[in-house]
Amino acid sequence: MRVAEHLNRSLHLLMENDPSVHLLGEDVSDPYGGAFKITKGLSDRFGPRVMSTPLSEGGIVGVGAGLALAGDRAVVEIMFSDFATLAFDQLVNFAAKSTAMYGRRVDVPLIVRLPTGGRRGYGPTHSQSLQKHFIGVPGLSVYEMSPFHDAARLFTEIFASGTPAVFFEDKVLYTKPMLSGGDGLHTFEVRDGWAVIRAEQDTEDVLLAPGGLTDRALAALRDLLVEDEIACTLLVPARLHPLDVTPVADVLAAARRVHVAEDGTASGTWGAEVARLLHERLWGRLTAPITHISAPDSIIPTAAHLEARCTVQPADIRRAINT
Structure with missing residues (x-):
């Protein structure tokens, strides 16, 4: 099942x-069922509980x-996370403070769902990753x-918490x-909101990355293992903030080098x-400063070859870990 289909099924449930x-x-x-078809079939099943709204992000969130x-x-x-900026007041000064x-x-x-990120040629105003503005x-x-x-x-967890949430996709x-089990080189495990992706051998390198980077992070980890003989563990949290690293404390305690990609x-x-x-937590154990991997300080161009330079690629992750 693709992630889009999984999200659709989750909303139905x-x-x-x-x-x-x-x-x-x-x-x-x-x-229509939404720009990315995540809400397909919901209005047919649930009628007036599903409402198509006017073009007003502030109004919708309010x-x-x-x-x-x-x-x-x-x-x-x-529709696009870029326009969450138009709802920032409702999120920060109304929903969160209430x-x-x-x-x-x-x-x-x-729950405010936010389709996000580049790599689809949508250009400067439809391709941003604005997670940091809500941290x-x-x-x-x-x-x-x-x-x-x-x-x-995750949706059930958010509702049970009683706390409003932005949900980037x-x-x-x-x-x-959707992924489970492993890919032949790594095993996949989910524990208390964290995905832990490990190679069979011990590793001193640990990479933390949000969910949208997983395809690129996994590609980098495979190249590192096969081409460079460097094993690296990947940690993917479902909740970016507040961040609780307790469920993966054992993995972090064994790390000697830590990398963060976003x-x-x-x-x-x-x-x-x-x-x-x-x-x-790790002061005194690490053998090098924590590495930060991010996009260049630039808007996101529309042209594919330029967009690739302004978004994090597997080679960027591999290069940072292999340095």
Whole structure:
């Protein structure tokens, strides 16, 4: 099953099991079923609980947060994550703050789905990776889909937490298969929200990367193992913030070199926050500074050959680990 089909099935399951869940977004209703077909079939099954909305990201998120604050649950799709900037006020100043600014804990079960990233030729305004702009907002969780994680379980986890969340979904990842077990060179394991991808032999190199980078990270790990005889363990968290590394503490404790890769530009990033957290835990054990792999400080061009230079590629990851 492709990631897109898995997400669609997860939303069907979520709405089937919980009649309080509403889904809103631009063109999410059938027969269109969303720009990437993630909401296909939902309006036919669940009728008025699925609403195609006007072109207003702030309005969509505001209505979703209002539904959540009033006791229902809401999933909002923003067609391209680039336009989450238009809903930033509703996310940061309304949804996130509403959990704590009324003198008591208030649940705001809201999920804002954000198709994200480049590598599809969509150009500067439809290809950005803006995860870093949501890291550190009090009361707001940040998730990213991977081919290892069960989306239905993540959606249920977010709603159970009562905390609003942005849920990034890499657009190229939609076309990739869900993964489990292994690939012949590495074994895949999921533990407490973390995917752990290991080679059979012991490794002193550990790479942390969000879900949208997994295809490129796996390609780099295969080349490193086969061509360079370097084994590296890959760690993929479902939740980027708040980040809890306790479930993979044993893997990190065995590391001698740690690398962090992410889409998006270098300054003020999730990767820098990961490095800060791991520096406190691993100080004295590492043999080199934590390596940060990110996109160049540039907008994303439309032309394929230029876009490739402005997005993280497997060769970039391989080169950083092999240095």
